[in-house]
Amino acid sequence: MPNVEDMKKGLWEAERKLLHQLRDARRHERRKKPSELENELTPGQKIADVVAATMGSWSFIIIQTTILFFWIVLNVTAYVREWDPYPFILLNLALSFQAAYAAPFIMMSQNRQQDIDRKEAENDYRINIKAELEIELLHEKIELLHHKIDQIREKEVVSLTEAVEELSDPKRPPEKAD
Numbered sequence: 001m002p003n004v005e006d007m008k009k010g011l012w013e014a015e016r017k018l019l020h021q022l023r024d025a026r027r028h029e030r031r032k033k034p035s036e037l038e039n040e041l042t043p044g045q046k047i048a049d050v051v052a053a054t055m056g057s058w059s060f061i062i063i064q065t066t067i068l069f070f071w072i073v074l075n076v077t078a079y080v081r082e083w084d085p086y087p088f089i090l091l092n093l094a095l096s097f098q099a100a101y102a103a104p105f106i107m108m109s110q111n112r113q114q115d116i117d118r119k120e121a122e123n124d125y126r127i128n129i130k131a132e133l134e135i136e137l138l139h140e141k142i143e144l145l146h147h148k149i150d151q152i153r154e155k156e157v158v159s160l161t162e163a164v165e166e167l168s169d170p171k172r173p174p175e176k177a178d
Contacts, residue, residue: 015133022130029123045112052109055102 041049054060071091075084084090 015136019130019133022126025126026130045108048105048108048112051102051105055106 068091071084072088075082075088076086
């Protein structure tokens, strides 16, 4: 019966190398701790993530809406002096300033997330290839087993045929009963 190494010889050399690389990469990824993954971020990436997470939250929207509401109400109802009268040019300047700085932070965070997604897609692709190669290997093993079973069956059929011919041979002396 052929052993596992003989079965593996049926795989193409490139497939075996890829399978080996994928296994090594998976072992390496398993060894990484979550804290190591966080330490790979630069301070700028961490800040961009915090800014994007903050500005994309309901608490930020509620707080900003409250501030804008009070700003407008205080300027419309001010008795002594309106520091930003209608059309609220100072407020527009502040919001423009906020948008001008928030947009790059959010884009940096999105770009980093896009890179992470791309790496995950590559890993998924490699895992799919590995699974395909493993399935091919299993198919080859099953085919070899079927071939081996067929050989054993052929030998059994031959031996049974010989036994039947031997029993039905008229030149053969009859067996004596005890």
